[in-house]
Amino acid sequence: xxxxxxxxxxxxxxxxxxxxxxxxxxxxxxxxxxxxxxxxxxxxxxxxxxxxxxxxxxxxxxxxxxxxxxxxxxxxxxxxxxxxxxxxxxxxxxxxxxxxxxxxxxxxxxxxxxxxxxxxxxxxxxxxxxxxxxxxx
Numbered sequence: 023x024x025x026x027x028x029x030x031x032x033x034x035x036x037x038x039x040x041x042x043x044x045x046x047x048x049x050x051x052x053x054x055x056x057x058x059x060x061x062x063x064x065x066x067x068x069x070x071x072x073x074x075x076x077x078x079x080x081x082x083x084x085x086x087x088x089x090x091x092x093x094x095x096x097x098x099x100x101x102x103x104x105x106x107x108x109x110x111x112x113x114x115x116x117x118x119x120x121x122x123x124x125x126x127x128x129x130x131x132x133x134x135x136x137x138x139x140x141x142x143x144x145x146x147x148x149x150x151x152x153x154x155x156x157x158x159x
Contacts, residue, residue: 027118034059034116052124053135060116061139065147067112072098072144073151075105088148095144099137109140 040054061068075098076083083094098105113136117125125132144151 024119027120030116030118033063035062037062048124049128049131049135052121052132053139056117056121056125057113057132057136057139060113061136061143063116064112065143068109068140068143069147069150071105071109071112075102076151083151091148091151092145095148096141099141099144106137110136113140 037054037058040058042051042054046054072095076094083091086094099109100106110133114122114125
């Protein structure tokens with residue numbers, strides 16, 4: 023393994039609750055072994071990227087009800103292709119070469135898993151996103 027791969031793997035957080043077994047599909051194993059740790063590592067960057075996205079779109083996000091904020095997050099990640107590609111780049115850029123080779127064999131299904139995980143992570147941290155309102159006013 024090259025030094026880049028070793029360095030990337032060394033900085034990733036461990037996720038003790040991630041389970042592995044012989045019955046897992048390739049996609050599920052990739053999700054637990056690669057996507058979860060990388061998304062956790064990139065969490066602060068993903069949150070800041072979303073805040074920037076919301077601010078660039080006139081800050082309307084901050085005036086929405088909680089349910090509408092959840093919908094806004096989903097819509098932003100799923101429908102805005104430029105934003106979605108930016109988020110994917112933040113995650114894929116943390117893959118080792120070996121992981122990237124695995125990823126490209128089934129990128130469509132893995133992208134769907136990746137973006138669903140990002141949406142859920144942003145929703146779970148809605149309070150961090152709401153705090154931005156207090157800081158702006």
